[in-house]
Structure formats: C-alpha cells, structure tokens
Amino acid sequence: MAETTNTIPFNPARATTENPVRRFFRATEIDTRLLGMIGALLVIWIGFHMLTGGLFLTPRNLWNLTVQTSSVAVMATGMVLIIVTRNIDLSVGSVLGFCGMVMGVMQAQILPQYLGLDSSLIWIVTLACGVVVGGLIGALHGVIIAFLGVPSFIVTLGGLLVWRGATWFVTSGQTVAPMNATFRLMGGGTEGSIGATASWVVGLIACLAIVGAILNARKQRKRFGFPRRPVWAEYVLATLSCAVVIGAVLVANNYYWPVNIALRYAEANAIPVPEGGLKISHGIAVPVLIAIAVGIVMTFISTRLRFGRYVFAIGGNQEAAELAGIKTRWVTVRIFALMGILCAIAAAISTARLNAATNAQGELDELYTIAAAVIGGTSLAGGVGTIAGAMLGAFVMQSLQSGMVLLGIDSPLQRIVVGFVLVVAVWLDTVYRARAK
Incomplete structure (x- = not known):
C-alpha cells in the first residue's frame, strides 16, 4: 500500500464536476447497497437502544445477538447460491430440525453404548453423521428438481412437511437432552467462547x-x-x-x-x-467463529472456484450456460447438497445452544434465511447476490427480533414486522434493478 502509482485514468472534467461523495465511493469501490444496509442496521440499533432505555447497545446484548444470528447466517450463505440460480428452498428449517434430532439421538442414546459416555469421539462422529444426513437430503432435493423437472418451490415445500414429520418420528415427539459437553461448545455460552x-x-x-x-x-x-x-x-x-x-x-x-x-x-x-x-x-463465541469460517469458505467457493462461476452463469442465463457446456443439472444437485450440509452445521449450532434436540427446532427459519439473503441484496430474479450481504442481512433480521423481544412485543406482531420487512426488501430490489437498466 506504500505504492503511489495509480493507473486509473484521470479525467479532469469529471474530477471537477463530480460530487465528492460519489468520487469517494468510486475510488474506494464500496458497495453502496451494502453500505445502505449497514446504515439501516445502525438506525435499528440506535432506535431500539433509545426505546429500551439503553439496554440494546450493551456488550451482553450484542454478544448474544451475534450468537443468535449464527445458525441463520450459516444457512443464508447457501440460500444465496440457490436464489441466484432462480430456485428457492423452503425446507431449510425442517432439515435443520431433522438433522438436529438425528445428532441429538446419536450423542445421547446411540454412541455412548459403543464409545462410552466420556469419549472425545462422540461430538466428532455426531457432527459427521449430521453433515452426511443433511448432504443426502439436499442432494435428494436437487436430483428431483434437476432430473425430474419438479419446481424447487414444490419439492422444498414438500420437504418442509416431510422432514418436519420425520423429526417427530425419530423419537415419537420426545425432546432429547442433554448434549455431549464438548458438542455444547459449538452453541456458545460461558464455556463456548x-x-x-x-x-x-x-x-x-x-x-x-x-x-x-x-x-x-x-x-x-x-x-x-x-x-x-x-x-x-x-x-x-x-x-x-x-x-x-x-x-x-x-x-x-x-x-x-x-x-x-x-x-x-x-x-x-x-x-x-x-x-x-x-x-x-x-x-468471541465459538458459533460466531463457525459462522465467520463458513462465510469465508462460501465466499471463496462463490467467487474463486469454477463451481461458483457456473452458479452465477446459470442464474444469469441458464440456456446460455448449457450451450457453453455447463452441466446445469449436476450444478443444481451440488447446490442443494451444499445447502443440506449448511443446514446440518446450523443444526449443530442450534442444538448445542439449546442443549437439547426438540421437535420445534428450526420452525420459521426458512423465512428468516430467505429474508436474510434477499435483504442482503440477493435478487429473486437470479444472477445477483453476495455471501457477505446475506450474513449482514441475517444480522439485521436478528437485530429486529432481539429489539422487539426487549420491548416485550408479542410473537405474532414480530412475525408481521418480519413479513413486512421482507416485502419491502423485495420491492427495493425491484426498484434498484429497474433504475440500473
């Protein structure tokens, strides 16, 4: 950065007439949409801090806010790739619940019989099983969508119902607790930081x-x-x-x-x-580190690997992508398999934080995950989206929820606000795309 040479062409006329703020953004190449979302987040924080009498912007609340955001942020990184290809996944909350129940049963009932109660391998085997189950479920969805031609909306809507029902059948509706001590570190808390x-x-x-x-x-x-x-x-x-x-x-x-x-x-x-x-x-809490690590990996996948370029090419124009030799069907399968793996990681964070696997786990998370991706700038028209934006969108959504909880607002009204924010976000995306043409 000590280098002083600048190869950006200098235009004296533009330099004298251009607005200084616009010149600053052009020089730094800061994404104005991302900056606008940060501004909205600050407004939300300051507003809730004033309304709650100084309770919102405290280290305790902000720390808890990051932990609560982690599981949805992890899933939002995968939802970006799905929406970019003009698909949707309505089953992520149910898949999270099913994977969480599988991991709960594995570490509380099955693995102690073979490895012992204090084995250090329990959490590793549990997490591996959850990731495999999540990946297989996602791949199954992808195969049905890509090779049988069933729209992703219908497949994942069916998955929402199927995997929520399957979660109940794993334990006949019983809650499984407690979790392995090492596994619980992934949920945060005093020891999980x-x-x-x-x-x-x-x-x-x-x-x-x-x-x-x-x-x-x-x-x-x-x-x-x-x-x-x-x-x-x-x-x-x-x-x-x-x-x-x-x-x-x-x-x-x-x-x-x-x-x-x-x-x-x-x-x-x-x-x-x-x-x-x-x-x-x-x-820093362990689940926050997990979410950041997932965000870095997913950013690398989407921007540096051939697979990521294929995803955005399909979202831009699927017919052109096929003519270019991209195997669009297999890319779709891999996207949904990756989404299933991310659901399993989110399930591990959620289960560890609750110290239990429950039948209600992950309910409405599909709404928050999709909303996070859309608020973060992922276009439902396809071809546009960023991982960082989706994670910031998840932070915005959780900030709204946390603030409303501190204000004592009832859960039904919270859902109304979330739904309203989602509609406004899609409307703003439509306006932005229309002006960009």
Whole structure:
C-alpha cells in the first residue's frame, strides 16, 4: 500500500464536476447497497437502544445477538447460491430440525453404548453423521428438481412437511437432552467462547488477513493491467475494516462471566478474588467463529472456484450456460447438497445452544434465511447476490427480533414486522434493478 502509482485514468472534467461523495465511493469501490444496509442496521440499533432505555447497545446484548444470528447466517450463505440460480428452498428449517434430532439421538442414546459416555469421539462422529444426513437430503432435493423437472418451490415445500414429520418420528415427539459437553461448545455460552487473549489473537490475524487481501488484490490488478484504486482509498478501506474488527473484539471482551460462575471457577482453580470481583471475559463465541469460517469458505467457493462461476452463469442465463457446456443439472444437485450440509452445521449450532434436540427446532427459519439473503441484496430474479450481504442481512433480521423481544412485543406482531420487512426488501430490489437498466 506504500505504492503511489495509480493507473486509473484521470479525467479532469469529471474530477471537477463530480460530487465528492460519489468520487469517494468510486475510488474506494464500496458497495453502496451494502453500505445502505449497514446504515439501516445502525438506525435499528440506535432506535431500539433509545426505546429500551439503553439496554440494546450493551456488550451482553450484542454478544448474544451475534450468537443468535449464527445458525441463520450459516444457512443464508447457501440460500444465496440457490436464489441466484432462480430456485428457492423452503425446507431449510425442517432439515435443520431433522438433522438436529438425528445428532441429538446419536450423542445421547446411540454412541455412548459403543464409545462410552466420556469419549472425545462422540461430538466428532455426531457432527459427521449430521453433515452426511443433511448432504443426502439436499442432494435428494436437487436430483428431483434437476432430473425430474419438479419446481424447487414444490419439492422444498414438500420437504418442509416431510422432514418436519420425520423429526417427530425419530423419537415419537420426545425432546432429547442433554448434549455431549464438548458438542455444547459449538452453541456458545460461558464455556463456548474463547476468552479475551484468544479473541485478540483472532482479531490480529483478521486485521493481517484484511491488509494482505488488499495488497494481493492490488498486486493482481497491476499484474493483469486492471485499474487500481488510489493508495489513499486502500488505506481507508484497511483502516475501516480493521477498526470494525477491533471494535467487535472490544465488545466481546467487555461481556464478562456471570458473578456466580466466575466465583465457582475461582474456587475450583484456587484463584484469588479481588475486592471488585473477578471479571473473566467471554471473548468471541465459538458459533460466531463457525459462522465467520463458513462465510469465508462460501465466499471463496462463490467467487474463486469454477463451481461458483457456473452458479452465477446459470442464474444469469441458464440456456446460455448449457450451450457453453455447463452441466446445469449436476450444478443444481451440488447446490442443494451444499445447502443440506449448511443446514446440518446450523443444526449443530442450534442444538448445542439449546442443549437439547426438540421437535420445534428450526420452525420459521426458512423465512428468516430467505429474508436474510434477499435483504442482503440477493435478487429473486437470479444472477445477483453476495455471501457477505446475506450474513449482514441475517444480522439485521436478528437485530429486529432481539429489539422487539426487549420491548416485550408479542410473537405474532414480530412475525408481521418480519413479513413486512421482507416485502419491502423485495420491492427495493425491484426498484434498484429497474433504475440500473
């Protein structure tokens, strides 16, 4: 970023007449839709903070907000690819519930008989089984859609009913609890977080990765002769991104363990308790790290791999994609199989957080997942969508829910608000696409 050469063509007329704000966005290449969503999120936060008497923007609530967002954010990354190809998946909530019940039964009833109650392999085998089941369910949906020609709306609507009913039959409606102690770490909580020191290490690695990515992008643009951003714009992007990371770590580290749990921990480990009390930071929660890791992997898949290019090509024009030699049917199968795997990962987070597998698990998650993707800029017309936008959309949805819970708003009214937001998001997408033509 110390490089001062800028290959972006300079136009004196435009430089003197262009609005400074527009010039800033052109130079930094910041996605204005994503920035608008961040602005809306800040408005939601400030509004709820004022209405709740200062309860919303606290480390405790923000930490819980990130944990609660994790499972939907994981599924939203897969929903982007499905909607981009002009399909839909209405079964994700039911698949989550079924996979969660399978994993619950595996670790609570089946595996202890063969591996023992305290085996360290239980959570690994449980998670692997859940991922396999989720992948097979998704692949089944994909095969029916791609090779039998049944619309995805109908297939996944049927899946919503089938897998919700199958969840009940696994245990005849009984709740399965408790979960394996190591498995529970994926759900967050006091033990399911990495602490202050490890959080700072993760934050430092993230900042280094951001700077490295910006430098590498600039190097690649120079290598292939593409226009490069001004050096000051690179510094602005790096500074803003690192500031967000550091701010997130500060918030996570300012949420401390409950007093009684901290005292028991001090007694068990012979730690002296100071007069002001023992303050142990939660740090970043494990499910948040899982969601971030999934987001990074899915971004790599969608932007760097041939498979991702095929997905967007199909969404742009399926007939052209077929003429170009893309096996669109198998791509569809792989997309839905990937969605099933992501549902299983989300089920692991949800089950671990609840410390139980229930029949109601994942209900209405299909609504929140689709809404997150659409609010995040994924067009229902196909061909357009980003993973980061969908994850931010999930954060917006959970912020609305959390704020309404703090205000004591009834669940039916919460659903009305969510439905209204979804309709408005689709309308805004329609307006944006019309103006972009």
